[in-house]
Structure formats: C-alpha cells, structure tokens
Amino acid sequence: MDFNDTPEEAAFRAEARKFLEANLAPKSGARAQAESSESDFMKRCKAYQKKKAEAGFAGITWQKEHGGRAMAPIFNVIFGQEEAKFEGLSGPFAIGLGMCIPTMIAFASEDQKKRYVGPALKGDEIWCQLFSEPSAGSDVAGLKTRAVKDGDDWVINGQKVWTSGAHYSDYGILLVRTNPDVEKHKGLTMFFLDMKSPGVEVRPIHQMSGGSNFNEVYFTDVRIPDAQRLGEVGQGWQVALVTLMNERLAVGGSPGPDYSEAMELARRTPAPSGKGTLLQDQAFRAQLADWFVSAEGYKLGRFRTITALSKGQTPGPESSIGKILNANRLQDITNAAIEAEDHFGIISDDAIAPMDAVFQQSYMWAPGLRIAGGTDEILKNIIAERVLGLPQDVRVDKGVAYKDLPTGR
Amino acid sequence: MNFDFSDDQKSLKDQARKVLTDKSSTKAVRAVLGRKTGTTSYDTALWKAVAELGWLGIAIPEEYGGVGLGRLELCVLAEELGRAVAPIPFASTVYFATEALLLAGSDAQKQKWLPKIASGEAIGCFALSEGPGAPKPEAMTTTFDGAALTGAKIPVTDGDIAHFAIVLAKEGGGASLAIAELGGVTRSEVKTLDPTRGHAKIEFAKTKAERLGKAGEGWELAEQVLDRAAVLLAFEQVGGAQACLDMAVDYAKNRYAFSRQIGSFQAIKHKLADMYVATEVARSNAYYGAWALSTEAPELPLAAAAARVAACDAYHLAAKENIQTHGGMGFTWEVDCHLFYRRAKLLAVQAGSPGVWKEKLVRRLELKNAA
Numbered sequence A: 001m002d003f004n005d006t007p008e009e010a011a012f013r014a015e016a017r018k019f020l021e022a023n024l025a026p027k028s029g030a031r032a033q034a035e036s037s038e039s040d041f042m043k044r045c046k047a048y049q050k051k052k053a054e055a056g057f058a059g060i061t062w063q064k065e066h067g068g069r070a071m072a073p074i075f076n077v078i079f080g081q082e083e084a085k086f087e088g089l090s091g092p093f094a095i096g097l098g099m100c101i102p103t104m105i106a107f108a109s110e111d112q113k114k115r116y117v118g119p120a121l122k123g124d125e126i127w128c129q130l131f132s133e134p135s136a137g138s139d140v141a142g143l144k145t146r147a148v149k150d151g152d153d154w155v156i157n158g159q160k161v162w163t164s165g166a167h168y169s170d171y172g173i174l175l176v177r178t179n180p181d182v183e184k185h186k187g188l189t190m191f192f193l194d195m196k197s198p199g200v201e202v203r204p205i206h207q208m209s210g211g212s213n214f215n216e217v218y219f220t221d222v223r224i225p226d227a228q229r230l231g232e233v234g235q236g237w238q239v240a241l242v243t244l245m246n247e248r249l250a251v252g253g254s255p256g257p258d259y260s261e262a263m264e265l266a267r268r269t270p271a272p273s274g275k276g277t278l279l280q281d282q283a284f285r286a287q288l289a290d291w292f293v294s295a296e297g298y299k300l301g302r303f304r305t306i307t308a309l310s311k312g313q314t315p316g317p318e319s320s321i322g323k324i325l326n327a328n329r330l331q332d333i334t335n336a337a338i339e340a341e342d343h344f345g346i347i348s349d350d351a352i353a354p355m356d357a358v359f360q361q362s363y364m365w366a367p368g369l370r371i372a373g374g375t376d377e378i379l380k381n382i383i384a385e386r387v388l389g390l391p392q393d394v395r396v397d398k399g400v401a402y403k404d405l406p407t408g409r
Numbered sequence B: 001m002n003f004d005f006s007d008d009q010k011s012l013k014d015q016a017r018k019v020l021t022d023k024s025s026t027k028a029v030r031a032v033l034g035r036k037t038g039t040t041s042y043d044t045a046l047w048k049a050v051a052e053l054g055w056l057g058i059a060i061p062e063e064y065g066g067v068g069l070g071r072l073e074l075c076v077l078a079e080e081l082g083r084a085v086a087p088i089p090f091a092s093t094v095y096f097a098t099e100a101l102l103l104a105g106s107d108a109q110k111q112k113w114l115p116k117i118a119s120g121e122a123i124g125c126f127a128l129s130e131g132p133g134a135p136k137p138e139a140m141t142t143t144f145d146g147a148a149l150t151g152a153k154i155p156v157t158d159g160d161i162a163h164f165a166i167v168l169a170k171e172g173g174g175a176s177l178a179i180a181e182l183g184g185v186t187r188s189e190v191k192t193l194d195p196t197r198g199h200a201k202i203e204f205a206k207t208k209a210e211r212l213g214k215a216g217e218g219w220e221l222a223e224q225v226l227d228r229a230a231v232l233l234a235f236e237q238v239g240g241a242q243a244c245l246d247m248a249v250d251y252a253k254n255r256y257a258f259s260r261q262i263g264s265f266q267a268i269k270h271k272l273a274d275m276y277v278a279t280e281v282a283r284s285n286a287y288y289g290a291w292a293l294s295t296e297a298p299e300l301p302l303a304a305a306a307a308r309v310a311a312c313d314a315y316h317l318a319a320k321e322n323i324q325t326h327g328g329m330g331f332t333w334e335v336d337c338h339l340f341y342r343r344a345k346l347l348a349v350q351a352g353s354p355g356v357w358k359e360k361l362v363r364r365l366e367l368k369n370a371a
Helices: A007-023 A030-035 A038-054 A073-083 A091-107 A110-121 A236-250 A259-267 A282-310 A317-340 A342-346 A354-369 A376-387 B007-023 B026-033 B044-052 B071-083 B090-104 B107-119 B218-254 B266-294 B300-331 B337-350 B354-370
Strands: A127-130 A146-150 A153-164 A171-177 A188-194 A200-204 A214-225 B124-127 B148-157 B164-171 B174-181 B186-189 B199-212
Touching (some): A007 A073, A073 A282, A091 A188, A188 A214, A282 A317, A282 B300, A317 A354, A317 A376, A376 B266, B071 B218, B071 B266, B090 B164, B266 B300, B300 B354
Parallel strands (some): B124 B164
Antiparallel strands (some): A146 A153, B148 B199, B164 B174, B174 B199
C-alpha cells in the first residue's frame, strides 16, 4: 500500500505540472470569477483549450487517430488532479469531450469524425447534450420530442431542458422519439445537429438559486439531415447508454465549502451556549467529525478507484457513491453553518456575510446537486441493482407502446 | 498510487474466509452464546486452529516467536474474523495486549509474553474501564505502586479467561500501564449484551504487577494502544457490516411479499444502498488507517479516529437495518441477525465510544491544522 506514482506516472505528472504552471493562473475566488463577463471567460477558456490540445493533454485516453495519446485512464486522472489546483477553464468543454464526442467517435461516419473531433478537442467548437425533457428526467427514455422523416431529412418538434451550455454551444447530440407505436426504449433515435439550425431556440432557466447555468431548448420544425443520425433508427437508447457510461467517468469532485470551511467559520463564531466559540461546542464538533469521515470516505474511495484504474480495471457504478456523499454533505454543512451564524445567517450579501457568503450561496445550490446527473434516488437504485444485484422494480411500461403510456400532468 | 491490499494479502484473506466458514460457523458462535454461566467463554478448538495457522503471531517479529509479517496481513484477518463474529479472544490478545507489548514492553517482557501469545498459550486482555462514562484520570481508583495493583476494573473483555492483563492505573500523581498475571486474582463473570465474548470484573488486591513503559506515561501509552486497536477493530467492524449487508441482500432477493421479491421495492433498495455507502466509507477510512498503522505514519492518530468513527457508524447501521429487512424473522433468536447486532455494540464501545472518538478526531484535526 502506498500513495506514490509509478515512475511513468511521476514523469507524466511533472510534464502536466510544467504545462499547467506555464498556462494557467492560480485558483481565484468565486467573487473574482463572478466579476468577469461570460464572453471574456469563454475567450480565455478557448485559448487555454487550444494550448491544452496542442500540448497533448486534451484527449489523453483517446486514440491517436482522433488527436489523442492513447494512454491509460490513470493518466487522465493525474492530469485532472493537477489541473484542479489551478483556475478552472475546462468546464465548457467537459460535456462535449466527456460525452458527446466519444459518442460521435463510436457512431459517426469517418468523414464526420474528421470534420468534428479535431475542432472540439481544440475548443474551437463546443458541444452540448440534449437528453432531458420536462416530462423525462430520471425516466429519460420516456421523452416526447418527435422526429418525423421527410425526404432525406428528419423534422424535429419538442422541448429539451437542463441543457448545460446550450447558449454557447455550436453542436449538440439529440435523443428523440422516432416511433411512438413501440415500447418506449425501442422508439428512440440519436442525432447530432448544428445548434444554429433554424427553429432551435435556447432560453436560460432561472434557477431557485437566482443564477442561470442551464437552458431550455425548443425545437420548432427543425430539419436534420438523415446523414446526421448516430446509430440505427430505433437504436437511440443503446447509443445514449454509451454517452451516459462516459458521464460516470466525467462527473466527480466536491463543489463548495467542506469541513475545513465549516471549521474556519466555527473558529470565529460564538457557540450557541454563549460560552466560547462554536469550534468548542461539543454538538458541533461531533458533526464536524462526521463530515470529515464522509469527505475522507469520498477522497479515499477515489484513491481506490484510481488504484483499480492504474491496474487496468474499469471502475463500475460504485462511483455513484461519491455524488450521494458530496451533495448531501454540502447541504448539511451549509445548513449547519447558516444556523450557526444565528440571525445573521440569513444574510447572503457576500460583502457582509462571513466568508463571502459561501455557505449561503452553496445552500441554494445544494438541492440542485442532489438532482443533477442522477438524483440520490436513482443513484441508490443503481447501487442496489448493479452493485448489490437486487431485482428491478416492477415495471408498468413493459410491453406497452409509448403512445399508450399514462403520462400524468 | 496503490491504495489496495496486495495479491498475497488478498489470498490470505480468502484462506481466512475458508477456514472461518468451516470452523466458525454461526453454529459455533451460538455454542458460545448459549453456554451456561461459568463455562468456557470461547471456542477452544478455533483458538487452537488460529494459533496453528500463525494468525496470533502474524504481526509479531520472528525473534519473539511470531510470523513476522505486518499489520496489513493482520487487517485482512481482522476483517474475516469480524465477518465470522469469531467467538475467540483475538481482539483482546492481539489488537490490545500484543500491541501494548510491542509498543511499550521491555525486551524481557516481550520475550516472556509474545512467544506464548503467538503459540496460543497466553490470552491477554486490556483493562481500562471502572464505571459508566469515558475513563478519566481523576475518576480512576485503581492504583499501582510500582510493584502491585489494587482496585477493580469492570468490564474487562475476555478478562474471565485471560492469563494476563494490561492495566491502566494511577501511580503517584500520574498514571502508568502495568502488566499482571491473573492466576489467583479475584474475577467474576459479568453479564453483557454480547455473550459470544466473555467479560469480567477483575479485583486486584496488592496483585503483583510489572510496569509497562515509563512511569507516568500510562495515559499517553493507552491512547496509542487504542489508536492501533481502533484500526484493527475497524476491519472487524467492516467485516461485520459487510456480512450484515450480504445477509440482507440475500434475504431481500428471496423473500416475497405482495407477490414480489421485497428487494424490488425501493424502500428496501434504498435502505440497502445506504448500508453499502456507509460500509464503503468505513472501508476506505479503514484502509487509510491500515496504511498509517503499517507504515507508522504520523497520520495514524487522525486516521485511526476516522476509521473508528466510520466503522462504528457503518456496523451500527448495517446491523440494525439487517434486522429491519428481515422483518419479524429478524427479531427471532433462531435467525443470526442478533449475533451481529450484539457484536456491533461490543465493538462500538470496547475501545471507547464513537462520541469519544469524534472528539479525538476533531482535536487531532485541530492539531494538524495548527502544525
């Protein structure tokens, strides 16, 4: 047991570190980030992505013919560990490179791969993923957006939702219903499209947190050539599974204040008893210990995953644990911190609230984290069915054509 | 990065599972559980077998009659012993007494006891508690005068069968660890929640004893012994929690209600997923503790506290929800759920309660931050 890199890993880490030091600024605070405009930010992201691709760090695990280095997944993890120590400029490309382009590589024609993979890798073109719908969240296969064949084109009508980055994306992969007369999983087809196609309208979602990180995307008589179909007609679900399998490897990290920030706050906040600081309060200390154990459980669990990767094994759905732990811990910590601040805790003005209002802001973000990328409940189903081997829930949609399924409101 | 056990260690674990499935079935555990007061409180055949397999001396250096392997090997054995709810004084003898001797014993003390431990001849125990609540220096009444112990310790796990005890006692203004042979000392069996391990009240009356380690350093040494034991116990707890989860999953797949497997209900699935998450969090923290223990890393105190807190939580959750998953059957004497429910509680208090360890954890985190 050790935490050391192999010589090959250490050499790669040093190479990555050298590149990152030359091309990225140190981490900046949330306030500084909020102050720069989105277009400025995107410009900087694209400039960094270009350098990253040229230096061979953009598609580390990809085959050489697609501009990658054909290295083992462990090297991707190592680059990610080092990159996370600097200002984050890779976010806008995560979905495209993590999910959309791997789907293109698996299902697009050779000409299409030649046309689209390179520009995405270099950050010249950004991709988004159009799966979720207002009535198809956890149950994505229940989606409604219709595609009807018309000559060599398909005509799309419907609505997608929770599309990250749709407003700055050039292309997207789109899952639609091509046949409502068969079971829901069997009537889906995958396409890719130009987000500037006539009839595509992107509207930002106004989140409960006040911000707008996601979009609704409306499709009104949008025409997509049949040549942009990915996989066979009716095979969209199988194609989507390939996309979502890549999601599991792409999602991770603990976003927001953790036990150390809670400790920092507790050091400067009076205890509820009025005696001493909150950090001296027994009840708070017990909570702090629980958060530490959870955070360590996540971090050390990742080390176990990395070890498995390093040995050439593929991590399974066990990694669903990470999001359950992190999202719930974030909600607990932010709630406890706000209550610890007492009446003052309601203040979310970052110029007044302790620690730039990091707890108040994350309190409003935490509910979303428990839902995005698979709700707690869906992740627990995944653990129960795929890790523990429990039987599927009784399905009321088996053997029923999509058009005959009850839909509720 | 290699945050996993080696192939050799994994094959030792597989071997241990086979041996324990054969020799420590729940029938064997129940034989100790249902014994009459005053009869032997451990499975003597299993004890002999683990001695012959070299498990008792696995981390004892060869010069003291041990196998001379490391703590990582001991950790994989601990996980399997926990899984099997093994009814033997392994924890008392190996995690507590052996670790105390290795930590603080003189060469003569090690020569005297370690070979006997490795061969299975000597059973040890660790005597700390005197009354309800976490032990405190000012409340302790047992005294040591440099040559003899006086006072009562209760409960002492395996104190009814041990050949020697490592005792924390007041000496002058401070406290010291002392080692005492128990032949001739007054001992009475104490009824506990987990009769698969014996417990005693030991009354020392000018009992001849030797100091272990330096005078006045008893509390610090005891804390260090507890840190080491906490990591090893965490593996037993992870093994026990995993056994509960496996049992519950198996039952949920085979039990039908409302004409379907109960494991197809999300209420059961989510319960079992929660048990899985808690067990994996405990496992990851235990692994880190194992690394710190085996490398004598300065991270050990914090890692041990995290391993213990996580393991106590996971085993408690898994043991109680295993009963819940089994429904009424889970509440019967005949179904094995209660064996784990009992052992989970013993392991949660034997080296100090989770509350005490949460406080230790935060104190150590503060020290780390200050450094």
